Amino acid sequence: MDDVNESKQMVLLMGSALKKYRKENNMSLDDLAELTGVSKLTLGKIERGETNPTLAMIWKISKGISLPLLALFQTEDPVSVYRAGEGLRFSNDKKNWIIEPVFKSNGIEMCRAYLQPHSSYHPEGHHVNTTEIATVMTGSIEIQVNEEMYTLNQYDTISFRADCPHSYTNHTNSETVLHISLKYGF
Structure with a gap:
């Protein structure tokens, strides 16, 4: 998989996890923005997979919603193999x-x-x-x-x-x- 596809996969996983978290907690984008300190506009773009957030922004979101960083990229696979230099980076x-x-x-x-x-x-x-x-x-x-x-x-x-x-x-x-x-x- 090339870097562009991996990056898009990362953005889509995070956007999906973030939206799921927000919906499960009955939160609006405004609520999430207040909790994380990240703008509503940016959070909306992340949820839709339209932007590639920086590592600092991902940490800010993770801390704001009290979730481990990797929970924002979790898949449902029962077995996962992570090879060096491949996958999410x-x-x-x-x-x-x-x-x-x-x-x-x-x-x-x-x-x-x-x-x-x-x-x-x-x-x-x-x-x-x-x-x-x-x-x-x-x-x-x-x-x-x-x-x-x-x-x-x-x-x-x-x-x-x-x-x-x-x-x-x-x-x-x-x-x-x-x-x-x-x-x-x-």
Whole structure:
């Protein structure tokens, strides 16, 4: 599947999940806009599959409605295989941070993350009481949690409260690949 079709699939899945959530909770687009801080116009376009939201916007919506990020892209398949480099991929505006969903179950999400050489990613704080567990699969990375810096090399793992300020920095000449799990506290 090419990038255009994958992107369209992602937008349609999210739009469908968002509309389903809104209808199940008897909410108008105005209600959803107030809850998420995303404009009614943008939410309507997302629901209709007319726009491709940024990773920051997807996080904002996810936090606003207190749903795990991947719940916005959930399918009904009883068995799912997520191959590296295939399927849904999300990136930040700079395209230097890419995540691929791997698994979602019982308030836990797992994804692969790719951080490009000589770049940083500074996510907004995640949902309240969320724990993030990151394992370096290839490369090395510097992770800042609050004001403390941690250097992790291949197969090293860190666990921290993800609702606090944190960032990932790759100082190397190679892409760093991480396996990240999020455990939501709701």
